[in-house]
Amino acid sequence: MCRLAWIVALVFLLAFGGMFYKFVLSGDVVTTRDGRKALQLSPGERALVLAEMRQFLAAVQGIVKAVNERDLKAAARTARAVGQASVKTVPASLMGKLPLSFKRLGLATHQAFDRLALDAEQLGDPEHSLGQLATLMQHCVGCHAVYRIDAPAAP
Numbered sequence: 001m002c003r004l005a006w007i008v009a010l011v012f013l014l015a016f017g018g019m020f021y022k023f024v025l026s027g028d029v030v031t032t033r034d035g036r037k038a039l040q041l042s043p044g045e046r047a048l049v050l051a052e053m054r055q056f057l058a059a060v061q062g063i064v065k066a067v068n069e070r071d072l073k074a075a076a077r078t079a080r081a082v083g084q085a086s087v088k089t090v091p092a093s094l095m096g097k098l099p100l101s102f103k104r105l106g107l108a109t110h111q112a113f114d115r116l117a118l119d120a121e122q123l124g125d126p127e128h129s130l131g132q133l134a135t136l137m138q139h140c141v142g143c144h145a146v147y148r149i150d151a152p153a154a155p
């Protein structure tokens with residue numbers, strides 16, 4: 001009896017460990033010929049991630065323009081629009097497919113936009129904001145170097 005209980009516990013532990021690895025750490029990725037890891041997403045999930053990406057790009061453009069015009073209030077507004085509060089609830093199915101490091105990089109990017117917004121409001125220093133943007137964009141470059149998205153052709 002006691003041995004059976006141990007075996008059952010072990011099986012549960014392994015299953016739990018496997019699920020934890022799959023859904024929290026590794027995500028659903030395939031290493032591709034160009035050396036990047038391809039997230040395996042459905043067409044809808046891919047569209048969701050890419051739409052967020054285009055918002056990032058628009059925000060970067062808006063911030064550069066606002067800082068150039070010395071309008072740091074506008075820079076703050078633009079940055080905050082892609083801050084953490086902007087993150088829509090991501091479906092659990094998509095969360096499970098994203099590797100932990102991808103999620104962390106994404107979160108760090110949203111947080112960095114919030115930081116930029118706060119400093120732009122409080123310091124009003126264009127040089128400082130531009131420096132923050134340059135640092136923040138290392139997240140964009142870093143993530144794009146490692147990941148891409150594969151999805152079956154949309155119907």
Ligand code: HEC
Nearest residue numbers: 050053054056057102105106109139140143144147148149
């Ligand atoms: C956590 C990872 C990650 C971060 C951080 C990230 N991206 Fe992306 N981005 C991706 C992936 C993956 C793709 C899809 C690339 C592919 O399939 O070749 C992508 C695609 C894009 C696209 C193409 C969108 C489209 O419609 O095709 C743009 C534009 C973009 N990113 C801009 C940005 C900008 C600007 C930032 C930083 C402010 C950024 N991204 C930060 C992962 C990231």
